[in-house]
Amino acid sequence: MNLNDLLPELAVFAATVLVTFFVVKIFNLVVRGMFRNWVPAVRSHIQKLVSITIWAIGLIFAFQRLGLQLNFLLLILGLIGLGVLIALKDTLENIGAKYFSDVYVPFKVGDIIKVAGSTGKVIEINPITTVLLTKNEEVVSIPNSLFLREKMKNITPHVWREILVPITIDSKIDLPEFESKVMAACNKIKKYLDERFPPVLTVKGRNRRSVNLVLTLMVKDPDKKSEIIDEVNRKISEIEHKMIRRTRQE
Known part of the structure; x- marks a missing residue:
């Protein structure tokens, strides 16, 4: 392939990289708006995960336009993605449980609940844990995923x-x-x-x-x-x- 034939492909490659850059920026703004009330560290991890995913897809498409064989690269990216999911398993499980607990679990901040042997007043519900304050003024942190596996009692009057x-x-x-x-x-x-x-x-x-x-x-x-x-x-x-x-x- 001579230079004249390669130039259009290089132009498409550069355009794809540029479009990917702007898409990452847009999705980062969307994530920041959707999760702005979440813990900053969690929001940052989500933004990084979204950015890496979009860049991976964009670069794969860009390199394919140059006619490169990417089977090995796809395998490596798949293994990296699997490793990230395994590393974030507990965090993602708790975040997902938080969504379902918002919709289906009948308790809120201020309620008195009993779960997994702990009883206390709910003082905080964040994306990862639900925080209880016991009668002895002890703070107990309950992973949100536990509410999907354990029986929970809401003993708040009325x-x-x-x-x-x-x-x-x-x-x-x-x-x-x-x-x-x-x-x-x-x-x-x-x-x-x-x-x-x-x-x-x-x-x-x-x-x-x-x-x-x-x-x-x-x-x-x-x-x-x-x-x-x-x-x-x-x-x-x-x-x-x-x-x-x-x-x-x-």
Whole structure:
């Protein structure tokens, strides 16, 4: 292959490397925004893992454009990737468990729980562990993955009455108006709710694109929880859809 034939391939190689560079930068910004409330060390590891993965894919594609055989390189990269997954197994397991515990495990900061022989008040839930404060003022750190394997008891008074409904809305939605409409929707199902504990809508976090909230309800009959959650989620979806449509029209 002469130089004239090689120049187009070199140009594609350089363009691929440049595109990969910008893609890495974009994904780093996305990761930084998504995990900005996480422990900095964990966020940094995730950014590095994403960057290495994108660079590996980009360079493989770039070198293939030059006609190079990359079977050995692919094998090495595969082994490195396997090694990284094994090294980060516990961390990734705990991070994944944190996601599922947010959705499916009925406890929050402030609750008193019992798990794996430890009992205490939940004072922190981070991506890796859940931290308890015992009656003896001892701090106990429970790996999040344990909650998917061990039986957990929430012994907080009246906890059986509580429903937590996580909500994520577009940041363009007017929050006070949204809260007002959600409270009005809750008022329509007040026959299922305990009048002593009015519904509470709490902001848990926000970024440029979305706002994360939690709606707390106290029910009269725990057997109605599933029915109430379905009804509340349906009403919230309707409210959000209407407000987004109106915002776009404006």
